[in-house]
Amino acid sequence: MKEIENPRDILKIDPSAIVKTYKKGQIIQRAGDNKPQTIFVNQGLLRSYIIDTKGKEHIFTFAPENWIVGDAEALEFNEPIKLFIDCLEDTEVLIFDNNSLFREGLSREDISKNARMLYRRLGVLQRRVLMLMGSPAIDRYQYFLSTYPELPNRIPQRMIATFLGITPQALSTIRSKIAKSGN
Amino acid sequence: MKEIENPRDILKIDPSAIVKTYKKGQIIQRAGDNKPQTIFVNQGLLRSYIIDTKGKEHIFTFAPENWIVGDAEALEFNEPIKLFIDCLEDTEVLIFDNNSLFREGLSREDISKNARMLYRRLGVLQRRVLMLMGSPAIDRYQYFLSTYPELPNRIPQRMIATFLGITPQALSTIRSKIAKSGN
Numbered sequence: 177m178k179e180i181e182n183p184r185d186i187l188k189i190d191p192s193a194i195v196k197t198y199k200k201g202q203i204i205q206r207a208g209d210n211k212p213q214t215i216f217v218n219q220g221l222l223r224s225y226i227i228d229t230k231g232k233e234h235i236f237t238f239a240p241e242n243w244i245v246g247d248a249e250a251l252e253f254n255e256p257i258k259l260f261i262d263c264l265e266d267t268e269v270l271i272f273d274n275n276s277l278f279r280e281g282l283s284r285e286d287i288s289k290n291a292r293m294l295y296r297r298l299g300v301l302q303r304r305v306l307m308l309m310g311s312p313a314i315d316r317y318q319y320f321l322s323t324y325p326e327l328p329n330r331i332p333q334r335m336i337a338t339f340l341g342i343t344p345q346a347l348s349t350i351r352s353k354i355a356k357s358g359n
Numbered sequence: 360m361k362e363i364e365n366p367r368d369i370l371k372i373d374p375s376a377i378v379k380t381y382k383k384g385q386i387i388q389r390a391g392d393n394k395p396q397t398i399f400v401n402q403g404l405l406r407s408y409i410i411d412t413k414g415k416e417h418i419f420t421f422a423p424e425n426w427i428v429g430d431a432e433a434l435e436f437n438e439p440i441k442l443f444i445d446c447l448e449d450t451e452v453l454i455f456d457n458n459s460l461f462r463e464g465l466s467r468e469d470i471s472k473n474a475r476m477l478y479r480r481l482g483v484l485q486r487r488v489l490m491l492m493g494s495p496a497i498d499r500y501q502y503f504l505s506t507y508p509e510l511p512n513r514i515p516q517r518m519i520a521t522f523l524g525i526t527p528q529a530l531s532t533i534r535s536k537i538a539k540s541g542n
Contacts, residue, residue, distance in 0.1 A: 228493035236488060249489075252482035258489060277478075278471040288461040291474035294481060295460075299435035301484040305419060306432075306441060308491045309524065310411035341492065 180242050180293070186216045186270045189282070189290065193272035198263045205247070205261040212257050214246040214274040215239070220267025221330060224259045235339040238264075238324055238331065244293075246274060264331065308341065314350050316340045363425050363476070369399045369453045372465070372473065376455035381446045388430070388444040395440050397429035397457040398422070403450025404513060407442045418522040421447075421507055421514065427476075429457060447514065491524065497533050499523045 180186060186193050195218070198204060205213055207227065215222065222239040224247075236259060239245040247259040251274055276282075277290040300323065307316045317340060321328065328336070337347040363369060369376050378401070381387060388396055390410065398405065405422040407430075419442060422428040430442040434457055460473040483506065490499045500523060504511065511519070520530040 226489055226493050229495065232493065234489070234492040236485070236492070247485070248478065248481040249483075249485045252479050278474050284467055284470065287467065287470050287474065291461050291470065291477060294474060294477040295431065296435050298431040298477060298481060298484065300432075301481065301488065302419070302430070302432045304488055305484065305491065306409055306417070308488065309417040309419070310409050310415065312412065 180216060180244065183216065183218050183270055186272050188286065190272035190276035190279075193270045195268065195270055197268045198266070200263050200266050203260060203262045204269075205257065205259065207256075207258050207260055209257045212247045212250040213261075213271055214244065214251070215261065216244050216270040216272060217241055218268040218270055220263065220269075221265040221327075222261055222267060222269070223264050223335070224261045226258055227260065233338060234341075235335060238327060238339070240324065240326055240330070264335075313340060313342045313346055314353065316342075317347065317350050317354075363399060363427065366399065366401050366453055369455050371469065373455035373459035373462075376453045378451065378453055380451045381449070383446050383449050386443060386445045387452075388440065388442065390439075390441050390443055392440045395430045395433040395457075396444075396454055397427065397434070398444065399427050399453040399455060400424055401451040401453055403446065403452075404448040404510075405444055405450060405452070406447050406518070407444045409441055410443065416521060417524075418518060421510060421522070423507065423509055423513070447518075496523060496525045496529055497536065499525075500530065500533050500537075 193216075198220075204215065204222070217239050219241060222245050224236045224239070224245050226234050226236065228234060237243075237245060245261060247257050249255055250257045250259070277294075278287050282290075303319060307319050311319070317336075320336065320340060333347055334344045337344045340347065376399075381403075387398065387405070400422050402424060405428050407419045407422070407428050409417050409419065411417060420426075420428060428444060430440050432438055433440045433442070460477075461470050465473075486502060490502050494502070500519075503519065503523060516530055517527045520527045523530065
């Protein structure tokens with residue numbers, strides 16, 4: 177699911193957006209940081225995650241090319257940042273001002289387009305909540321594949337398992353089941 | 360969190376929105392229905408939920424006065440409806456066309472306002488995902504209280520427990536802990 181077709185669209189939203197490059201493994205944002213960032217991925221792959229009180233990582237989203245990643249809760253409710261964002265590959269991003277999505281200079285058509293993007297993300301998040309609550313692990317894996325078709329070979333299996341909330345062993349079982357059934 | 364301050368705002372969004380009333384216990388929408396509805400609660404209390412493959416209910420959201428409830432996934436991706444919506448109290452609603460949020464006739468200011476509402480909901484949903492993934496039950500209960508301050512006395516304890524993904528016994532323990540600590 178590409179949220180934005182072209183990096184130029186981000187520059188239209190926020191002409192003062194800045195390009196930054198990061199190396200694989202670099203952390204762009206940490207829980208507790210002051211200023212939540214909104215990040216468009218030009219090239220590469222980011223991950224957002226939390227670390228719970230027991231020190232365990234939980235992956236919230238992956239963000240490959242043309243995805244946007246940010247801490248919507250921190251941005252919207254002026255809450256402390258909860259999400260870590262780091263690089264799973266060397267990555268080039270555009271960092272832009274989230275408030276620009278509906279700024280004065282944009283045409284009504286642009287604003288509607290940005291709003292539809294938010295609505296689309298709502299659909300994705302609803303699906304994620306329902307999956308976490310009530311779906312068998314195999315359905316969650318198929319949701320992962322349909323949301324991120326380009327990622328299975330770019331992400332370590334243990335991270336996919338973390339995203340799904342299952343063990344790497346359970347993921348391995350699911351993958352062989354799918355392979356055998358020919359889906 | 361009131362998403363809309365006044366029912367008149369919905370009529371501004373969609374002048375052809377229709378008022379309907381339902382009795383406590385009535386089901387407004389079922390999984391598998393054809394046409395996903397977007398529903399603003401004028402008076403009363405709705406609940407959206409799924410029933411998993413084992414027949415177990417999982418509550419997605421509550422919607423008291425001034426909240427909007429709908430199946431964003433079905434609406435946005437033309438997917439089959441997954442969410443049941445039913446009435447926990449006698450309820451009066453306005454059913455409106457979700458596509459009207461960004462329709463032609465609205466001013467730029469109205470569209471921006473509606474878009475901010477979507478963004479706010481994104482923040483709420485992000486919090487829900489992070490809670491489901493990595494928070495102790497007591498934190499989840501406090502999130503419930505801050506999101507729905509008016510609800511603890513309007514909803515049976517077992518439903519609050521379902522929303523939190525814990526047993527009614529665990530909820531009872533949490534409530535007495537909070538009462539003892541004076542928070």
